[in-house]
Amino acid sequence: MELREKVVLVTGANGFVGTYVARRLREEGMRVRVLVRRPEAREELARSGVEALLGDVTDVRAREEAVRGAHCVVHCVATDAQELAEARRVNVESTAGLAEAALAAGCERFVHISTVAVxxxxxxxxxxxxxSPLVTQGDTYSLTKAEAERALNEVAARGLRTVMLRPPLILGVHPSSYWGTRYPGMIAAGQFPQVDGGRATLGHVHISSLTEAVVLALRVDAAAHQAFNIVDGHEPWHRYTDYFVGTRPLPQLPAEQAPAFLSFRGRYSVDKARRVLGFVPRDTFASSMDEIIRSLARP
Known part of the structure; x- marks a missing residue:
């Protein structure tokens, strides 16, 4: 699909991933529309040259207005709320509702930012x-993100051209970046678990690689109705935590008691993304971490 001058709705555009996605799609010459909840965020985004609508993705009317006239959607909104009902409301019900609205509006492509946590x-x-099969039980985030994919597949079966992108740990600099901003402080305070001495696998992708994958998912016709792992590489977990460990040692946790993403020792294949999308990892672990360290050092 030719992207220039196409209207794209980006949800979550004032969050970490959505911010970078909106910026990257503007560079492609797309007419970016965003849906945000706060008036101050709307004003800030409008100044950056996007069409900013005020509303909540969980609201039916806001969704319908947001997709009207849009050629495609990139859905970045998600919550890590621990209450299952709230997580389902945001991660599952609003995703399915947005897809239904996109189908009714005649959108050409719906790109969903999922996760390898499924x-x-x-x-x-x-x-x-x-x-690989998707989870049917477990932690709230993984479960509801898997349920969101199943809900999207039901809409896709009726004609919406969906693409699922499954990143692992996303590296990059933004106030709401978990791994670039929030977790470094927890590690320094000794409040992050170390599993098997940090020898388990950390799959990582830099935000610039993920946004490039979004562009490919919109552009490449063969991407429709498919899911893709989007990964720059793999490192042992201690290579990440070593950057931030302070005077307090990290609590040690046996693998059998740890969440799967902290104890996994395999890797996520990107062969399909390379073959179908033409995806090429853009960033190394070292360069991604250097960017984070520089940002944390700034006053």
């Missing part, structure tokens, strides 16, 4: 490919 990782090693 995989159960039962074996805790091996290679995880996109046809």
């Amino acid at each position: 995989y159960p990782l039962r074996e805790r090693d091996g290679v995880v490919e996109e046809d």
Whole structure:
């Protein structure tokens, strides 16, 4: 699909991923529309040259207005709320509702930012490919993101051309970046668990690689109705935590008691993304971490 001058709705555009996605799509010459909840965020985004609508993605009328006249949607909104009902309201129901609205409006493509957390990782090693089963139980975030994918597949079966992008840990600089802003302080305070001495696998992707994958997911016709792991590389977990460990040692946690993403020792395949999308990892772990360290050092 030719992207220039196409109208794209980006949800979550004042969050970490959405901010970078909106910026990257503007560079492609797209007419970016965003849906935000706060008036001050709307004003700030409008000044950056996007069409900013005030509303909540969980609201039916706001969704319908936002997709009207849009050629495609990039859905970045998600919550990590621990209450299952709230997580389902945002991650599942609003995603399905937005997809329904996009289908009714005749949108050409719906790109959903999912996560590798949808995989159960039962074996805790091996290679995880996109046809692996999705979780049906477990932590609230993983479960509701998997449910969102299933809901999208139901809408896709009726004609919406959907693409699922599944990133692992996303590195980059933004006030709401978990791994670039929030967790470094927890690690320094000794409030982050270390599993098996940090030897488990950390899959990572820099935000610039993820936004490039979004562009490819919109542009490449063969991407429709498919899911893709989007990964720059893999490192042992201690290489991340070592950057931030302070005077307090990290609490040690046996693998059998740890969440799967902290104890997994395999890797996520990007062969399909390379083959179908033409995706090429853009950033190394070292360069991504250097960017984060520089940002944290700024007053």
